[in-house]
């Protein structure tokens with residue numbers, strides 16, 4: 001595209017500022033900027049900027065309250081690990097393992113986010129939270145897949161595969177690919193790892209003007225984890241799933257260190273109920289916890305944010321004392337491939353955008369690069385869970401937070417959802433598994449750590465214990481290795497030492 005044509009297009013969209021530094025740019029920089037502008041269609045760009053500005057103004061006004069229109073997920077569509085009968089849970093697990101053993105289940109990782117709150121320059125999956133093994137989130141996940149394939153294969157006498165689809169973005173694709181290659185795909189078969197890229201959208205300032213990140217670069221951001229549905233089409237991922245005979249997908253976020261990928265209990269529950277769309281949920285920790293709640297609004301399933309209900313509704317209780325709106329969304333979803341086909345095919349355009357107000361680095365009028373200390377930009381995102389509304393048979397499945405949910409969102413300066421809390425959650429879990437498996441931990445003086453020293457309220461587990469996911473997916477089979485063993489802390493159980 002010629003510079004004049006670019007200027008006309010940009011003017012048509014009301015975004016002349018993007019060429020503000022044109023005269024100062026080198027030939028290479030001009031080419032780079034033109035390359036970016038070529039991808040922005042003027043009509044769509046103008047609409048995007050206007051939508052962002054309007055959403056930002058709406059955001060500043062009083063949030064719409066949904067209290068009078070809500071009702072909780074009906075009991076018959078809500079499964080629970082806590083309340084399920086042991087026989088029932090076992091049957092769901094067997095159903096899930098059976099589907100996995102027949103190569104019908106895949107996992108899909110949402111890994112296109114920028115991880116701005118954590119503040120690292122590389123993809124979050126490459127983060128090491130400081131476990132004794134030094135494993136990264138990607139490695140932990142890879143090992144869970146390998147172990148699950150083994151469990152399902154052994155139970156049903158097959159050799160099976162759980163393909164790993166990984167949605168990345170412009171920020172995360174190259175480093176993720178390189179990281180996997182450098183680590184030999186953590187021993188997952190490379191042809192079973194399918195990485196693809198989501199789209200990007202320009203970040204916009206509060207006046208509806210696209211932000212320049214550098215003199216020659218537009219500030220772009222991934223289009224949210226709900227960008228998944230467009231990305232599935234762009235990259236022909238559903239065709240890949242169908243070619244492999246996949247029927248069911250477990251979608252999850254990169255940052256939950258306890259994620260049970262393709263959890264057979266959850267998959268089995270959803271399949272048994274004939275669901276096309278399902279969500280794992282955890283009980284809210286306290287009424288005002290700022291998590292989205294899965295419920296019905298005007299009879300249609302959706303996730304309601306804490307800001308959309310009054311404190312009174314958040315505190316409402318059932319006769320047994322539990323919170324009425326208790327189903328905290330943990331971004332852990334089940335979809336049939338058929339459902340994804342329906343969404344990606346025709347329904348996706350009707351998903352609304354959410355506005356995220358963020359600090360977006362920019363170049364000021366004088367051409368200086370500025371890292372703002374206050375939010376200055378609007379990013380428009382779609383959310384993966386906004387498709388619940390399209391489900392013909394939606395189910396929710398409640399799991400135990402301590403066993404399944406501990407997200408890494410913030411740097412260690414924050415109180416919650418940090419590398420430290422993620423590490424502690426995993427080490428506590430492995431400590432519990434080891435004790436359940438019959439191990440005893442001894443302290444530096446060879447004294448057994450007594451039961452009463454194990455106060456679940458304390459932050460660190462009484463002993464440091466890490467168990468490779470290659471050995472145990474969910475705490476199973478550990479008596480074989482640990483029964484009546486005296487272990488001193490730190491203890492690491494790795495497959496190569498068995």
Ligand code: UTP
Nearest residue numbers: 110111112113114115116117222224225253254
């Ligand atoms: P978050 O909403 O926590 O965003 O993503 P984030 O990018 O990880 O972190 P912040 O908000 O910048 O600090 C939840 C999940 O959705 C994925 C993330 O990678 C994470 O697994 N995600 C988010 C995408 O895949 N694409 C996006 O555009 C945004």
